[in-house]
Every structure is written in structure tokens, then in C-alpha cells.
Amino acid sequence: xxxxxxxxxxxxxxxxxxxxxxxxxxxxxxxxxxxxxxxxxxxxxxxxxxxxxxxxxxxxxxxxxxxxxxxxxxxxxxxxxxxxxxxxxxxxxxxxxxxxxxxxxxxxxxxxxxxxxxxxxxxxxxxxxxxxxxxxxxxxxxxxxxxxxxxxxxxxxxxxxxxxxxxxxxxxxxxxxxxxxxxxxxxxxxxxxxxxxxxxxxxxxxxxxxxxxxxxxxxxxxxxxxxxxxxxxxxxxxxxxxxxxxxxxxxxxxxxxxxxxxxxxxxxxxxxxxxxxxxxxxxxxxxxxxxxxxxxxxxxxxxxxxxxxxxxxxxxxxxxxxxxxxxxxxxxxx
Numbered sequence: 330x331x332x333x334x335x336x337x338x339x340x341x342x343x344x345x346x347x348x349x350x351x352x353x354x355x356x357x358x359x360x361x362x363x364x365x366x367x368x369x370x371x372x373x374x375x376x377x378x379x380x381x382x383x384x385x386x387x388x389x390x391x392x393x394x395x396x397x398x399x400x401x402x403x404x405x406x407x408x409x410x411x412x413x414x415x416x417x418x419x420x421x422x423x424x425x426x427x428x429x430x431x432x433x434x435x436x437x438x439x440x441x442x443x444x445x446x447x448x449x450x451x452x453x454x455x456x457x458x459x460x461x462x463x464x465x466x467x468x469x470x471x472x473x474x475x476x477x478x479x480x481x482x483x484x485x486x487x488x489x490x491x492x493x494x495x496x497x498x499x500x501x502x503x504x505x506x507x508x509x510x511x512x513x514x515x516x517x518x519x520x521x522x523x524x525x526x527x528x529x530x531x532x533x534x535x536x537x538x539x540x541x542x543x544x545x546x547x548x549x550x551x552x553x554x555x556x557x558x559x560x561x562x563x564x565x566x567x568x569x570x571x572x573x574x575x576x577x578x579x580x581x582x583x584x585x586x587x588x589x590x591x592x593x594x595x596x597x598x599x600x601x602x603x604x605x606x607x608x609x610x611x612x613x614x615x616x617x618x619x620x621x622x623x624x625x626x627x628x629x630x631x632x633x634x635x636x637x638x639x640x641x642x643x644x645x646x647x648x649x650x651x652x653x654x655x656x657x658x659x660x661x662x663x
Contacts, residue, residue: 333373334436335409336366338467341402342382343367349390356385371409371548376438376460383463394501396463400470401505405478407471408435409548414541419533421480422526423614425452426607427538428472430562431545439468440598449487450526454517462496465517472519473506479532480525487522490514527647529658535615542566557583557593558604565608573632576601610646613639617655624651 339362346353357364360381366372386395405412411431418424425443432441439456454468469489477484486508491497494512503510546566549559564582568574579601580590594600609631616627628639636651643651 333375334379334438334464335434336369336372336374337407337409338379338399338435338464339374339382340367341399341407341467342386344402345395345399346386351389356382356389360385371551376436379464380461383461387463392498393463393496394466394498396461396466397470397498397501397505399463400467400472401474403471403474410541410544411435412475414538414545415475416479416532417534417538417541418479418530419535419538419614419618420527420529421476421521422450423533423538423611424475424479425450425521425526426611427542428452430607430611431542431549433556433559434545434549438464445523445526448523450521450523452519452521454519463498465491466498466502469502469517469519470505476521476525479530480528484525487520488518490516490518490520492517527657529618533618535618539615556597557590558597558599561590561594561601561604562608565605569608569612569632570630571632572629573634574605609642613643613646613651617651618658627651 339357343353343357343364346356354364360378362374362378362382366374383396387393392398405416408415411427411434414427414431415424418427422443429441429443432439438458438460439454442453442455444451444453452472454465473484473486486506488509488511489502489506490511491499491513492515497512499510499512543566546559546563549556550563560583561579564579565574568578568582576587576590580587583590585593591601594604612631613627616622616630622630624639625636628636631639631642633639633642640650643649643654647654649657
């Protein structure tokens with residue numbers, strides 16, 4: 330299946346062209362892009378047509394930093410339901426996990442992963458095929474804009490890594506990010522400080538984030554009904570409060586054998602264990618914010634058989650016990 334990108338990315342390009350006094354419609358028609366699709370919820374353009382548009386924009390503006398300028402124009406409605414869910418997240422780490430889970434909503438040209446590395450957390454932007462440098466720069470700038478809206482304008486990443494400097498507007502990216510940019514790291518990566526990742530956000534709204542999560546899952550399911558990981562995530566949301574969920578249970582619900590489900594998930598670069606763990610961690614963060622829920626209650630809501638298992642999981646995720654995590658977040662809010 331050919332890679333596609335949410336048409337709202339094109340909306341940002343259109344706005345930047347108009348801001349510069351250029352005829353955006355002419356640019357779109359030259360790249361055989363139908364502008365009317367931008368008004369359709371969930372509409373998408375092909376990766377190839379978007380690459381042509383990026384090329385034309387850079388050539389006509391003579392600005393290699395055009396992608397950074399476009400990414401800075403991000404707004405909460407740019408990324409469909411994901412934008413609102415992001416702003417309602419309980420922490421930056423919570424928001425990044427949402428981006429990993431629902432990133433295909435924005436574009437299926439890349440895969441996102443988040444890794445905790447001691448004092449820092451890395452967001453890796455991976456792609457099996459080359460992505461236009463301007464599109465990558467726009468994505469990095471958009472993540473920075475999103476994060477500043479979430480945690481404050483003073484946010485600065487620890488570092489940004491690029492596969493190479495070729496085609497990248499390193500100066501424009503450095504000026505906007507206000508952090509070091511490693512130009513030949515072999516991978517595109519945004520590095521966050523751990524203190525920014527775990528800080529509780531007073532704008533957190535679990536009901537709003539969960540409602541928009543459901544919209545995101547429904548959209549992804551309609552986008553690609555063959556995507557097993559999306560179906561599995563949707564199912565886990567329903568089954569998690571019931572008790573421990575097994576691969577066999579989920580496979581039966583998806584009308585396939587366990588072996589077939591494992592193979593299909595491997596083709597999507599994931600597994601049952603990774604998805605199950607990510608959802609439990611996300612829900613743990615949400616539940617631990619709710620003061621009236623005891624650790625024992627949360628234990629069973631997450632499908633653990635006993636509190637000791639939940640405690641071990643929390644220490645693996647946060648380096649803290651459930652009680653210590655609650656105390657840490659309470660002190661941050663205070």
C-alpha cells in the first residue's frame with residue numbers, strides 16, 4: 330500500500346504559501362493535488378504528491394527552511410483527534426505514547442518509537458523508505474510546537490539528531506529548537522529531558538483524552554481494516570478492565586490463530602506484548618492521577634493478579650513504586 334499523509338499537513342503548507350504572498354492554488358494544481366480534499370475530514374494525499382509539493386515550494390521560495398516554517402504553524406486541529414488528545418494528556422510522556430500509538434493517523438510513511446534512556450527520553454522517527462527532508466523538518470518543528478503548547482513556551486529539547494545534513498535546513502531548525510542539532514547521527518531523533526517527560530500537567534483531562542483516543546482508533550480502523558495492531562489496541566481498551574488478557578483470547582476475538590496474529594503483528598513491526606505493555610503504562614498514568622482509586626483497585630483495572638506485579642511494572646516504567654510515583658507527581662503539582 331502506498332504511503333499517505335493526512336491532508337491537514339497540506340493546509341499548513343497552503344497557509345505558509347499565502348503568508349508569503351504566493352498563489353497556493355497554483356502550487357497544488359502543479360503537483361496534481363486537489364485543494365478541495367483539505368476540507369474533508371480525514372482526507373489524505375500520497376507521499377509522492379506531497380514530496381513534489383515540498384520540492385516545488387522550496388524551489389519557488391528559495392528557502393530550504395520552508396519545512397521548519399510549516400511545522401511551526403501546527404495547531405491542535407492539525408492532526409485530527411490526536412491534537413486534542415495530546416493537549417489533554419496528563420504528561421509529556423503520556424502525550425508521546427499517544428503519538429506512538431496513533432502516529433499512523435498523521436502519516437503512515439514513518440514509524441515512531443519512544444525510548445527511556447536514564448535522564449533522557451528519545452523519540453525516534455523511523456522510515457523504511459526515504460522521507461523528504463522538508464517533511465522531516467516540518468515534523469520535528471511541529472513536535473516542538475506541540476510540546477511548547479503542552480508544557481510551556483520555554484521548552485527546549487536536549488538534542489535533535491538527523492540522519493545526515495543533506496537537504497536539511499539545519500540553521501533554521503537550530504534557531505527554532507534552541508538546542509544542539511547532531512547532523513550525521515544516522516537516525517532522526519528528538520531527545521527530551523526526563524524531568525520534562527514526567528512532569529504532571531494541570532491541563533490534563535482523562536475524559537477528553539480518552540474520548541479523542543476512541544475517535545483516533547475508529548479513524549485508523551476505517552483507514553486500514555487490515556491493520557491488526559489497530560484492531561488489537563481497540564480490543565485491549567475493551568478487555569483490559571475485565572482482567573488479564575492473553576494472546577489466545579485476543580486472537581480468538583480477531584478470528585485468527587495466535588500464530589497468524591503474531592505473524593501479522595511482526596509484519597507491522599510490533600507484537601502483542603509491546604502493545605499490551607504500552608496500553609497498561611498509559612492507563613497506569615491516568616489511574617494514578619485519580620486520588621480515590623487505591624493501588625489495589627488500579628492493579629485489577631490493569632489486569633494484574635496482585636499489587637506486587639503492578640509495583641514491579643511501575644518500577645520498570647517510572648523507576649518508582651505506584652505510591653512513590655503518586656507522591657512525585659503531587660509534589661510537582663504543588
